[in-house]
Amino acid sequence: MYARRFLLSIGMMLMCLGGRVEIATAQTPAPAPSCERPSVDARTVSAARPVTPPIAAQQHIAGEVIVQITLDENSKIVSAVIVKSPSSLLNNAALQAARESTFATAIRNCVPVGGSYNFVVFFGDPNAPRPGPPATMIAYFSGAWNCATADGSPSFLLFGLDATKSVLIETDASGNANGDLFTTSVYYSRIGNELHATRPSRPLAYGVSSGWSGNRLVFHYTSVPDPSAAETVTYDRIDADAFVRTSATPAVGAAVDPSVERCQRIAPLAPR
Numbered sequence: 341m342y343a344r345r346f347l348l349s350i351g352m353m354l355m356c357l358g359g360r361v362e363i364a365t366a367q368t369p370a371p372a373p374s375c376e377r378p379s380v381d382a383r384t385v386s387a388a389r390p391v392t393p394p395i396a397a398q399q400h401i402a403g404e405v406i407v408q409i410t411l412d413e414n415s416k417i418v419s420a421v422i423v424k425s426p427s428s429l430l431n432n433a434a435l436q437a438a439r440e441s442t443f444a445t446a447i448r449n450c451v452p453v454g455g456s457y458n459f460v461v462f463f464g465d466p467n468a469p470r471p472g473p474p475a476t477m478i479a480y481f482s483g484a485w486n487c488a489t490a491d492g493s494p495s496f497l498l499f500g501l502d503a504t505k506s507v508l509i510e511t512d513a514s515g516n517a518n519g520d521l522f523t524t525s526v527y528y529s530r531i532g533n534e535l536h537a538t539r540p541s542r543p544l545a546y547g548v549s550s551g552w553s554g555n556r557l558v559f560h561y562t563s564v565p566d567p568s569a570a571e572t573v574t575y576d577r578i579d580a581d582a583f584v585r586t587s588a589t590p591a592v593g594a595a596v597d598p599s600v601e602r603c604q605r606i607a608p609l610a611p612r
Contacts, residue, residue: 375450382411382457387490387600388440389586390461396429402465403427405434409459411445413452423458434461441490460490462602464578477528477535477557478508480577487585487603497603506530537561547573581605 392402403426410418420438422431438459446453474480478501485497498511508528526547527538537547537559547559555577562570574586581604588598 375447377447378450380444380447382446382455382491383444383493384459384489384491385442385444386598387459388437389598389600390433390437390463392463392466393429393433396427396433396463397466399429400465400467401427401429402463403430405430405461405463407434407438407459407461408456409438409443410454410456411443412454413445415443415445415452417443418454420459430461430463433463437461443491457491460492462490462584474552476530477552478530481508481510482608483605484607485603486606487601489599489601495601535559545571547571552577 396402404424405422405426406424407420408423409420412418417439420435422434425431425434438461441459443457443459446455481499482501483499485499487495487497489495496513498513500509500511501507502509506529510526510528511523512525513523525540527540529536533551535549535551535557537549539545539547539561545561547561549557549559551557557575557577559573560570561573571587571589574588576584576586578584582602584600584602586598586600
């Protein structure tokens with residue numbers, strides 16, 4: 341009580357002298373976000389592979405269709421409209437692929453927030469002349485590749501050779517919305533007529549492919565110590581410097597949960 345009177349007396353004196361009294365009040369700090377990742381950009385969870393309409397295939401119509409999708413806060417598609425397309429013949433197939441894909445909406449301050457995003461659907465020309473498949477996987481994949489998923493999320497692949505030039509080493513680097521960089525490696529070697537792949541990451545996984553079938557190469561992975569954790573990785577060769585890679589793993593409540601990315605070679609393998 342005496343202290344309050346003393347402060348008031350000081351204040352009165354300062355006011356009489358032309359001064360100003362400012363009483364500082366403690367600021368209540370904003371509560372910290374209550375989730376592990378309070379801010380996450382919207383992303384494509386699984387991209388459905390589009391089916392080129394027969395009439396578009398007959399006319400060799402190909403290219404990228406940009407579909408603007410709008411998501412609600414529950415990651416459900418509210419609307420899908422065509423933003424850009426090389427031909428109206430591809431539009432319905434692009435919209436169907438967008439609606440069959442699954443997405444995760446953005447999170448801001450731990451709260452899901454709906455919004456509109458561009459989803460890119462790529463149509464190749466199934467009738468375009470293509471070079472025959474390479475003799476070996478090493479002959480085709482050696483080099484550096486830029487890759488991107490259907491929603492434009494980038495990654496980088498480098499296929500190099502070991503010292504004996506008998507094993508192809510894949511290094512896969514990708515990042516997330518927080519700027520974190522993740523790298524994984526896969527080792528490929530030929531054993532008889534089969535191609536064997538080993539992923540030393542945890543859990544350890546082995547893959548086997550019988551080789552190219554046309555322009556497709558498929559690896560079936562099993563992991564150790566859980567053989568039931570299977571995965572199928574498919575490489576569809578588009579031309580000498582481009583491929584589409586699809587990874588599918590069993591998902592709870594669904595047949596597969598595919599991840600699709602298109603890769604373009606940006607540099608050949610440097611000679612040793």
